[in-house]
Amino acid sequence: MRKLPAKLASQLYGAAELIAERGLDGTKIEDIAEATGIPKATIYYHLDGKNAVLEFLLTDLLEMIAGAVGVAVSSAEDARTRLEAAVAAQLGVMLEHPFLCRALVGDLGRATRLPDLAVALRSAFYEPIEKLLADGVADGSLRQVADPGAVALSVFGAITVAGLSAAVEGPSADPSADAARFSAAVSELILDGLATPRPRGGHESDDRP
Amino acid sequence: MRKLPAKLASQLYGAAELIAERGLDGTKIEDIAEATGIPKATIYYHLDGKNAVLEFLLTDLLEMIAGAVGVAVSSAEDARTRLEAAVAAQLGVMLEHPFLCRALVGDLGRATRLPDLAVALRSAFYEPIEKLLADGVADGSLRQVADPGAVALSVFGAITVAGLSAAVEGPSADPSADAARFSAAVSELILDGLATPRPRGGHESDDRP
Amino acid sequence: MRKLPAKLASQLYGAAELIAERGLDGTKIEDIAEATGIPKATIYYHLDGKNAVLEFLLTDLLEMIAGAVGVAVSSAEDARTRLEAAVAAQLGVMLEHPFLCRALVGDLGRATRLPDLAVALRSAFYEPIEKLLADGVADGSLRQVADPGAVALSVFGAITVAGLSAAVEGPSADPSADAARFSAAVSELILDGLATPRPRGGHESDDRP
Amino acid sequence: MRKLPAKLASQLYGAAELIAERGLDGTKIEDIAEATGIPKATIYYHLDGKNAVLEFLLTDLLEMIAGAVGVAVSSAEDARTRLEAAVAAQLGVMLEHPFLCRALVGDLGRATRLPDLAVALRSAFYEPIEKLLADGVADGSLRQVADPGAVALSVFGAITVAGLSAAVEGPSADPSADAARFSAAVSELILDGLATPRPRGGHESDDRP
DNA sequence: CATGAATGAGCATTCATTCAT
DNA sequence: CATGAATGAATGCTCATTCAT
Numbered sequence: 107m108r109k110l111p112a113k114l115a116s117q118l119y120g121a122a123e124l125i126a127e128r129g130l131d132g133t134k135i136e137d138i139a140e141a142t143g144i145p146k147a148t149i150y151y152h153l154d155g156k157n158a159v160l161e162f163l164l165t166d167l168l169e170m171i172a173g174a175v176g177v178a179v180s181s182a183e184d185a186r187t188r189l190e191a192a193v194a195a196q197l198g199v200m201l202e203h204p205f206l207c208r209a210l211v212g213d214l215g216r217a218t219r220l221p222d223l224a225v226a227l228r229s230a231f232y233e234p235i236e237k238l239l240a241d242g243v244a245d246g247s248l249r250q251v252a253d254p255g256a257v258a259l260s261v262f263g264a265i266t267v268a269g270l271s272a273a274v275e276g277p278s279a280d281p282s283a284d285a286a287r288f289s290a291a292v293s294e295l296i297l298d299g300l301a302t303p304r305p306r307g308g309h310e311s312d313d314r315p
Numbered sequence: 316m317r318k319l320p321a322k323l324a325s326q327l328y329g330a331a332e333l334i335a336e337r338g339l340d341g342t343k344i345e346d347i348a349e350a351t352g353i354p355k356a357t358i359y360y361h362l363d364g365k366n367a368v369l370e371f372l373l374t375d376l377l378e379m380i381a382g383a384v385g386v387a388v389s390s391a392e393d394a395r396t397r398l399e400a401a402v403a404a405q406l407g408v409m410l411e412h413p414f415l416c417r418a419l420v421g422d423l424g425r426a427t428r429l430p431d432l433a434v435a436l437r438s439a440f441y442e443p444i445e446k447l448l449a450d451g452v453a454d455g456s457l458r459q460v461a462d463p464g465a466v467a468l469s470v471f472g473a474i475t476v477a478g479l480s481a482a483v484e485g486p487s488a489d490p491s492a493d494a495a496r497f498s499a500a501v502s503e504l505i506l507d508g509l510a511t512p513r514p515r516g517g518h519e520s521d522d523r524p
Numbered sequence: 525m526r527k528l529p530a531k532l533a534s535q536l537y538g539a540a541e542l543i544a545e546r547g548l549d550g551t552k553i554e555d556i557a558e559a560t561g562i563p564k565a566t567i568y569y570h571l572d573g574k575n576a577v578l579e580f581l582l583t584d585l586l587e588m589i590a591g592a593v594g595v596a597v598s599s600a601e602d603a604r605t606r607l608e609a610a611v612a613a614q615l616g617v618m619l620e621h622p623f624l625c626r627a628l629v630g631d632l633g634r635a636t637r638l639p640d641l642a643v644a645l646r647s648a649f650y651e652p653i654e655k656l657l658a659d660g661v662a663d664g665s666l667r668q669v670a671d672p673g674a675v676a677l678s679v680f681g682a683i684t685v686a687g688l689s690a691a692v693e694g695p696s697a698d699p700s701a702d703a704a705r706f707s708a709a710v711s712e713l714i715l716d717g718l719a720t721p722r723p724r725g726g727h728e729s730d731d732r733p
Numbered sequence: 734m735r736k737l738p739a740k741l742a743s744q745l746y747g748a749a750e751l752i753a754e755r756g757l758d759g760t761k762i763e764d765i766a767e768a769t770g771i772p773k774a775t776i777y778y779h780l781d782g783k784n785a786v787l788e789f790l791l792t793d794l795l796e797m798i799a800g801a802v803g804v805a806v807s808s809a810e811d812a813r814t815r816l817e818a819a820v821a822a823q824l825g826v827m828l829e830h831p832f833l834c835r836a837l838v839g840d841l842g843r844a845t846r847l848p849d850l851a852v853a854l855r856s857a858f859y860e861p862i863e864k865l866l867a868d869g870v871a872d873g874s875l876r877q878v879a880d881p882g883a884v885a886l887s888v889f890g891a892i893t894v895a896g897l898s899a900a901v902e903g904p905s906a907d908p909s910a911d912a913a914r915f916s917a918a919v920s921e922l923i924l925d926g927l928a929t930p931r932p933r934g935g936h937e938s939d940d941r942p
Numbered sequence: 943c944a945t946g947a948a949t950g951a952g953c954a955t956t957c958a959t960t961c962a963t
Numbered sequence: 964c965a966t967g968a969a970t971g972a973a974t975g976c977t978c979a980t981t982c983a984t
Binding site: 136 | 973974975976977978
Binding site: 552553554564565568573574 | 952953954955956957
């Protein structure tokens with residue numbers, strides 16, 4: 107568990123595709139060694155087993171997302187604008203690292219079982235949104251919703267599944283174009299909704315009689 | 316290995332929690348045998364191996380979802396109303412089967428790699444929404460969006476992640492109440508969006524100058 | 525840990541020489557599998573790992589010794605005669621199973637660390653002697669010694685090391701002749717001692733002033 | 734790898750207990766490094782591998798024994814007296830180094846397989862006794878026995894097992910008192926034997942009719 | 943001299959799966 | 964039909980040892 111030398115760290119990324127393709131359980135440490143050029147025993151010298159490889163990889167992804175979203179979220183704009191920026195930021199990072207994303211989905215169960223990852227997951231994806239929702243209500247740029255927790259979850263789902271799905275399609279020739287496209291679609295959905303405007307301004311919560 | 320006796324089938328559900336908790340790879344056939352009371356060799360007599368167990372379990376879940384959503388979607392209402400119904404239907408089934416849901420997410424990677432499951436997944440979750448979106452544009456109850464594919468994906472994500480998250484929280488005392496709550500939140504989000512109404516009637520797509 | 529089928533048990537003896545020669549740690553399960561003709565996985569199906577193999581083998585030896593000695597000890601003779609018989613019995617069994625004996629010595633440390641073996645060891649080797657010493661004092665056939673515990677230990681050592689050493693020499697052409705020879709030497713030593721008779725009838729315990 | 738610095742040598746003794754407890758195979762060089770405070774690679778710098786550690790430790794013990802016994806044996810007394818002295822000397826050293834003794838027994842198999850140790854073992858333990866037996870016959874202080882080799886072995890066993898057993902009991906508060914006690918018991922046994930004096934002076938070899 | 947870092951070679955153990963009954 | 968017993972195949976991980984500094 108020593109902190110891996112930068113060189114090894116970078117080599118290790120060579121394993122992401124493998125894991126994305128076959129899942130961690132379907133990937134032998136031996137395969138990882140081969141794919142990365144790092145001898146098996148050396149991997150074990152630096153990392154605490156197979157899970158730690160996944161953990162290392164995903165931690166990195168999660169940090170990148172948390173970082174980018176963090177920046178997007180801390181601008182001076184209103185919450186609504188920052189939400190759009192956050193969506194774009196998250197999708198931008200996801201599409202730039204399709205293999206890591208796929209590895210993440212593919213082993214979501216395991217990721218959830220790794221305590222460190224579980225919290226990183228939460229703080230990278232869910233918490234910024236939750237905060238933004240509250241901010242938006244405060245600054246008037248977002249509506250007050252009945253169940254903010256559930257809505258934040260849904261928003262997170264809307265963004266993430268879009269990103270994941272794009273990642274699964276395979277690496278795109280132009281990730282940032284894809285990101286922009288998906289980003290626009292997601293923002294449109296979560297900001298404006300799908301309902302056609304009602305005659306008299308806005309949709310009241312009368313959908314459940 | 317078709318049609319296992321009803322009794323076995325029902326016993327097999329006892330394995331869902333195990334798989335949900337540890338993932339399929341983390342669950343030995345032996346464990347499944349123990350948890351269900353079905354002797355290992357008997358499982359093999361009826362099913363084609365470990366994957367088949369997961370496949371059996373998830374196929375069932377997927378069929379239930381596809382069925383419930385199918386019903387919701389085929390009513391005579393407008394698409395917007397049917398979308399709400401579909402959301403409620405999907406969440407209803409998911410929350411009734413939290414372990415199956417968790418097993419599904421946890422082994423999403425594997426599920427994706429099992430051809431039969433992959434298509435069932437798509438047709439249970441994604442396709443009905445896609446269709447509804449189109450219907451809504453046609454009958455005027457839903458807005459035309461720029462990128463219907465991406466939006467459908469997002470909607471699917473919004474619903475599913477909400478449901479999954481609820482499932483992960485652990486079995487609820489009152490699944491249908493939860494379902495209603497989540498269902499309302501998700502519908503509110505995807506139909507009306509989060510943005511506060513703009514001064515002059517609705518939000519124009521001018522958010523990207 | 526099921527009770528091994530007789531056939532396997534007998535095949536397993538084929539491993540004794542191997543273990544005697546190289547020690548248990550120097551013997552791969554694979555080697556044992558090869559030497560005995562029992563597939564590796566089958567060994568694991570019946571036994572709980574490598575140690576269990578040694579344990580099984582030695583338990584058997586110890587039972588044989590305990591049995592033979594037990595018979596020798598329960599005759600109606602006086603203790604002195606029974607002690608001679610016990611010596612002969614123990615050496616007889618040991619020389620009949622030189623490989624098991626060598627395995628026992630070679631891995632004495634490990635044997636000691638296996639709780640079951642430790643007690644079997646004690647009850648096969650040490651306890652009968654201890655008992656005989658006491659009996660001998662009672663029936664007048666053996667002298668009262670100052671420290672019976674220490675003496676019993678020494679007697680045990682005198683017998684066992686002789687036997688072990690003979691076993692280490694390699695399998696003899698005529699084990700029972702060897703046994704008789706060693707048995708006579710050991711009995712002579714422990715019964716009569718090495719000191720030449722003192723002028724005035726026997727050697728008094730004046731060697732420690 | 735000859736003559737390690739005195740400091741290291743003394744640190745190395747810290748490993749004796751470890752090895753006594755777990756056996757050499759159960760002790761990782763890493764463990765030894767930790768227990769002694771000597772870095773792993775430094776051990777290798779001075780010693781030729783794991784076996785060499787054991788060899789170093791045991792060689793030392795054996796030299797101490799050989800030395801002490803040598804002194805005891807070279808006095809001007811008769812062989813009988815010198816035998817008593819040798820017993821006391823051997824037990825004295827053994828009880829002063831209980832961990833080394835246990836390490837020796839525990840890895841007797843391996844010790845036997847290390848050529849240098851095997852001869853040291855012989856010359857420390859067995860040979861002095863053999864010699865004394867012969868001397869005793871010559872000077873009339875010890876009886877002529879039928880099979881001097883076997884008897885010497887037995888004597889060696891009587892002494893050594895007593896010492897070992899004491900060592901295994903754990904370090905005593907007063908090793909030299911223990912040594913004296915065991916020494917007396919062993920001497921009593923091997924000199925006078927256990928048989929009660931026969932009516933007419935001494936026991937004739939009539940025990941095998 | 944000493945040692946932190948790196949690794950080659952090995953191996954016990956696991957488990958999905960088969961099959962005789 | 965069902966299943967206890969048996970096993971082939973696979974692999975994660977360990978550790979003694981080396982070597983550059």
